[in-house]
Amino acid sequence: YVKVTYVPVRTGVEGYCKKIREVSLAEDPADFVEATLFDRQDAVVMTGDFVDGPDASLGRVNNVGLWFKPWFYTHVRDLLSAREPVVEFVPTFEYIFRHNRGIFWTLKDQLPESYGNNPVFRYLFGWLCPPKVQFLKLPATETIRKEMMTRRVYQDIVLPFGKHTLEDAVHKAADMFEIWPLLIYPSRIYDHGEKLQGQFRRPDPDNIIPGTNYAMYFDLGCYGTPPSILRGESFKTVTCMREMESFTRKVRGCPFLYADTFMDREEFSEMLDLSLYERVRKAYDADKHFPHLFSKTSGCQSFDWREVLREEAGKKAN
Numbered sequence: 001y002v003k004v005t006y007v008p009v010r011t012g013v014e015g016y017c018k019k020i021r022e023v024s025l026a027e028d029p030a031d032f033v034e035a036t037l038f039d040r041q042d043a044v045v046m047t048g049d050f051v052d053g054p055d056a057s058l059g060r061v062n063n064v065g066l067w068f069k070p071w072f073y074t075h076v077r078d079l080l081s082a083r084e085p086v087v088e089f090v091p092t093f094e095y096i097f098r099h100n101r102g103i104f105w106t107l108k109d110q111l112p113e114s115y116g117n118n119p120v121f122r123y124l125f126g127w128l129c130p131p132k133v134q135f136l137k138l139p140a141t142e143t144i145r146k147e148m149m150t151r152r153v154y155q156d157i158v159l160p161f162g163k164h165t166l167e168d169a170v171h172k173a174a175d176m177f178e179i180w181p182l183l184i185y186p187s188r189i190y191d192h193g194e195k196l197q198g199q200f201r202r203p204d205p206d207n208i209i210p211g212t213n214y215a216m217y218f219d220l221g222c223y224g225t226p227p228s229i230l231r232g233e234s235f236k237t238v239t240c241m242r243e244m245e246s247f248t249r250k251v252r253g254c255p256f257l258y259a260d261t262f263m264d265r266e267e268f269s270e271m272l273d274l275s276l277y278e279r280v281r282k283a284y285d286a287d288k289h290f291p292h293l294f295s296k297t298s299g300c301q302s303f304d305w306r307e308v309l310r311e312e313a314g315k316k317a318n
Contacts, residue, residue: 059087071102
């Protein structure tokens with residue numbers, strides 16, 4: 001089981017970022033730390049610890065993976081009204097896949113929460129969720145693929161805590177995309193030395209935790225459709241993403257490369273440390289037989305994002 005402690009924080013961005021830092025940098029930190037930010041005022045910070053079994057004196061067992069259970073983020077949202085931390089015991093497998101049935105909160109873009117998260121629907125049809133993403137993508141036309149890239153946001157961006165980077169990233173994502181909730185997953189990035197660092201750049205020495213060889217980072221998860229698009233207004237998706245990428249490079253962060261990126265080769269090389277990657281490619285002649293990481297992950301094969309950028313440049317600002 002995982003013993004999950006939900007701590008509602010309703011004191012604004014500075015307040016819940018302070019709590020995230022507190023639990024992440026604790027002397028004996030939890031096995032898992034996660035925060036769901038519902039707006040600039042309210043968030044729930046969650047910690048999880050592996051345990052052998054539930055303790056009824058501390059909290060109840062919650063099988064969050066059962067088909068009729070509420071989408072996990074709505075369950076977390078309901079706990080905002082709690083006056084004190086709430087403890088639950090969740091089976092490990094179900095904890096790991098806790099966000100699956102609602103695909104975090106993006107399923108509501110296809111199936112409104114009032115229907116998909118309705119108790120009657122969940123009990124009768126909840127076993128159908130989530131739909132297989134592979135099947136959703138398989139029949140996608142070029143037009144649909146372009147819409148997925150330019151009218152929706154699916155981004156996981158890893159950034160250092162820094163002195164104010166956490167707060168700055170929340171404000172920037174909120175200002176540009178207006179998408180809530182946002183998800184925060186703290187994680188460690190280790191300094192493996194110049195020759196063995198891999199593609200993620202070595203942490204800034206100022207961010208290294210004293211007495212260790214790692215710095216504390218966080219994954220900022222932003223998923224959904226910007227409200228301005230839902231209102232039928234113009235939205236400069238590529239322009240906004242390039243601004244977010246510029247911010248990420250500035251603070252020595254990096255996006256997950258499963259997501260759409262809108263960088264040229266020079267910007268990509270600035271974002272990532274490709275020195276070890278290039279050495280290994282050359283040593284095993286991979287550079288002669290396989291495409292470069294940039295070619296495999298940048299932009300979209302269906303269309304040129306630079307054309308979209310030029311189109312956005314001609315649009316009037318909202």
